[in-house]
Amino acid sequence: MSNTPGDLLKEKLDQLQCHFTWRPQKETIDLEDLMYRLQDSIDMNMKYKDQSYNQLAFLNCLQGNCGEAIQNLKEAEKILRENHKDEFERRSIIIYGNFAWVHYHMGQLTEAQSYLDKLEMICKPLSDGPRYTAMIPEVYGEKGWSLLSSAAEYYEEAKECFAKALEQDPDNTEWIMGYATALSRLESLSGTPESRDQSQSVTYFRRVLELDPDDAVAMVLLALKLQRLRQNEEANEFVEQALQKTSDLPYVLRYAAKYYRQKGSVGKAIELLEKALELTPHSCFVHHQLGLCYRSKLKYSRSRSPRNPEFQQKAELISLCKYHFEKSFEHRQRSAIKPQLDFAHICITSGEYPIAESVYRRLVELVDIRPENMQSIYLEAGLFELHQKKSETNAVRLFLKGVKIEYNSRERKECRMNLEEWADRKLRVNAHDSKALGIKAFLYQLDGNQSRAAEYFEKALESDSGNEEFVNALSQLHI
Template sequence: MSESQATLKSQLEELKCHFTWGLQEKYADIKEVEERLNIQLKYLNKDLKVRVYNLLAYVNHLNKDYKEAIVNLQKAEAILQESKVLETDIKYLLTFSNYAWVYYYLNDTERSKLFIDKINAIYTQSKGLEDLVQSETNGEQGWALLKFCSQYYEKAKDCFEEALKANPDDPEWNSGLATVVCRLEEFRGRDGSDFKSLSLQVLQRAVKLNPKDSVIKALLALKLQQLKRQQEAMKYIKDALELTPELPYLLRYVAKFYRRAGMFEEAIGVLKKAVSLTPTSGFLHHQLGLCYRQMLMQKNRRGNGRSPDMQNIKDLMEKAIFHFEKAVEEKKSFLHAHFDLADMYVRSNQHKKAEETYKKATELTTTPECEKQQAHLHYGEFLEKWKKSEDEAVEQYKKGLRIPVRNKHREECEASLRSIARQRLARNPRDASGLALLGFISKENQDKSNAMKLYEKALSNDPSNDEYLSALFDLKMM
C-alpha cells in the first residue's frame, strides 16, 4: 500500500458510516436483510428511504456488488436533492461517507477523495454546530444497528440516547429509541418494572413528537394493553389504522393487539390482508400460527368433558403448523418460530420432527447469546420430558449454563441440572454423576472452592473418569 493510499484509508476510517460501525455479516442473514430492506422501500415515506438505500449499499458491499451499491447511493442522494437539501447540510454526511468507501473498494481513489473533500466542506460549514452533527451521526448509527439485526439492539439504544442528549426533541431519534426499547423488552426478556416503565415513557414521548407515525402508536397500544389499559390502547389502534390502513408494518402490530385481546378472527383477517401485501414476511406467518395455536388451546380448554370437534381441532393444528413452517422457511434465523413449530409438532405427536426443529434452533449461527441459552433450555426440556433421554438433556442444559449471560434462561438451565443431580443423589448419595453435575454448576458460577470439593467427591466414587479429572485439572489451573 502506497503512502497516499495509507493516508486515504486512515481518512476513511475516521468517517461515521456503515463501513465503520462494525456491522458484522456473521450476526445476520444477509439475504434476509436485503429482502426486508427492499420491501421497506415499497412502503416507507420518501424521506425515510435515504437511510434504507444507504444500508442497502452496505449490504451490496458485503455481497461484493459495488455497481449496485453506487446505484443505491445515487437513489439516496437524489431524494436529498429533490427535498432541496443543500449539499453542505449534515443530512449528506452518511451518503457521502458511504460513497467514499465504495469508491475506495472500486480502486477509484480520486472519487473517494472527492467525497472526503465534500464531507470536510460539510464539517467546515457546520462550525459551532458540533453537537447537532454528533446527534445526526449517532442517530443514523442507531437506525443502522436497529435495522441490521437483533445482536445490535443494546448498542442501538445507546446511540439513540446519545443522539437525544444534543437534540432531545428530534422525532426520528425518539422514534428509534422507543422502537429499540420495545424490542429489547420483548426479545431479551427485560421484564423488570424499571424497564417496563422506561418503554412506556419513551413510547408516549415518541407518539407526542411523531403524531403521524402509525407504527409507534400501535407499539404504544401494545404497551398499554400489557398494562391492562385496554380502552386507552384501543383508541391508539383505531387512530393508527385511520392514518395508514394499508401499511403492512402497522397491520402486523394491530393483529398482535387483536390476538392478545382474544379477538382471533379479527387478527386473522388483518394478517391475511398484510400477507397479501408482503407474502414473504416470516413475522406475519408466525403471527398467523400463533392465532391458530391459541384458538386450538382455547378449544381444548373449553372441551371440559364434552365431545370435542375433532375435525375443527385437526384443521387448527394443520393451519398452525403450516404457518410456523412458512415462517421458518421465509426467515431461517427466526428462533422463536422454531420453538413454536417444534411445540406444534409435539402437540401433534410428531416427535422426530420436533427434535429436528429444536436441534436446528440450537445451531442457528446468528442467534444472540441470551437466546442461545433459551434454545438449549427448550431442547433440553424436550429431551428430558418427551424423549426421556436425561443424559442428552443434561448436555443441553450444560451448554445453556456455559453461556455467561445472566438471565432467567440461564437460571432455568441451572435449576434443571440441580433437579437432575438431586434426583440421582436421592437414589444414591454416592452417585458420581450427580456430584459432578453440582461441581459443574459451581464451576460455571465461579465458585472454584466448592466445585473442586464436589469433583473430588465424584472422583472418589469414579476415579478413572476422564471428564471429572479434566474438570478438576482446569479448576486447579484457574
C-alpha cells in the same frame, strides 16, 4: 506498510461514519431478510425512505452488485434533496461516505476521492474532529436506525446512538422514536438491564405523541407496552386510534394484530395479519404472528380417527402453523430463533420427531448469537432429548451448556431448574449417583457456595474415584 494509492485511500475511508465502517457485516446479519425489509419500507413509502436506500446500497455492494448500489445511493440523494433541502448537507454525510466506499470497491479511486473531498468541505464547519466526518445528530440517528434494523446484537449500541443524537437535539421526534423503539426491544429481551423495568420506553413513546399526535406507529407500539403493564383500557384506545389513522400501513397492522392476539381476539388478529401479508408477502414478522395465532386456536384432541371433525381441524391448524413458522425463518436462519423453536415444537406436537431433531441439531451449531437465544436453544433441545428421545445424558449436557453461559436470563433459570429436578430425582433413587452429585456440586459452585460444592464433589468421587472433571473441580475449590 504499503503506500499504494489504494492503501492510502483506504486509510481515509476507514475514518468515515457510514454503513461500511459500522459493525454489522455480512457474517452477522440475515442478508436476504434485511433486503426484503428495506425494499418493503421503500415500496410502502415509509418515512426515512432515503435511509432505506442508503442501507440497501451497502447490502448490494456486499453482494458485489456495485452498479445497483450506485443507483440506490442516487435515489437516496434525490429523496434527500426533495425532502430535506435545508438539511441536505448534514444528512448527506453518510450517503457520500457510502458513495466513496462503493467507488473504492469498484476500483474507481478518483471518484472515491472526489466524495472524500465533498465530505471534507461539508464536515469542516461542523466539527473540530476527523476531516471526513462530523458526529452530529443526523449521523448518530441514521446509525441508530441502521443498527436497529440489522440484528438484536446491536440494539444496545443503537440505543446509545439515539441517546447521543438527543443530547444535541432533544425534541427531534425521529431520534425520540428511535430511542423508544430500541429501549422497547431491549425491554422484551430476557436478561437485559432494560427488562427489569418495562415502563421506561412508555415515557418516550408518549413524548413522540406529544410532539406528533398523528404518529400511528408510536401509538400501536405504546399500546403493546401498556398492554404488558395491564393498562388495557388506554392500550385499546391507542390501537383503535392507530387503525383509524392508517389502515394500510404494514407496521401498524402487524403490531395491532399482535395486540389483538395477546388480548385473545385471534380472529381479528388473523384478519389484520392477512391484510399485512398482502402488502408485505416476505415479512418474517407477519408469518410468525400468523403461526402464533393458529397455534393459539389449536385444541388438542384425543381422537385418533381421521373422520373426527376435531381431529381434522387439529391437522389443518398444525399444517397452517408449520407453514407460517417455516416461512418466518426462511431467510432468517441466524436471527429468527424463536420461530424455529416454535416450528420444532409444532413438529413434536404432530409426532414428526426427526424434523424437530434436525432443527435443534442445526440451531445448537450456531455461533455469535445473543446469549438468551443460545440458552433458549439449549433449553428446548434439552427438553426434546429428555421427553421425546428419553436421553437423559444428552439432556443434561444441553442444560449444562445453557447454565454455563453467564447471562442471567429466564431461559438460564429454566435450564438450571431442569438440572436440579433431574439431579434430585436421580438421588432419591440412588443417593450415590455420581453424575447427579456432580451436577449438584456444580450448581453450588455457581452460587458461590464453595463448601457445599466441595462436599458434593467429594461424594461424587466416592462413587467415581477416577473422574478427572470432579478431581480438577475439587482441586480448584481448595486453592
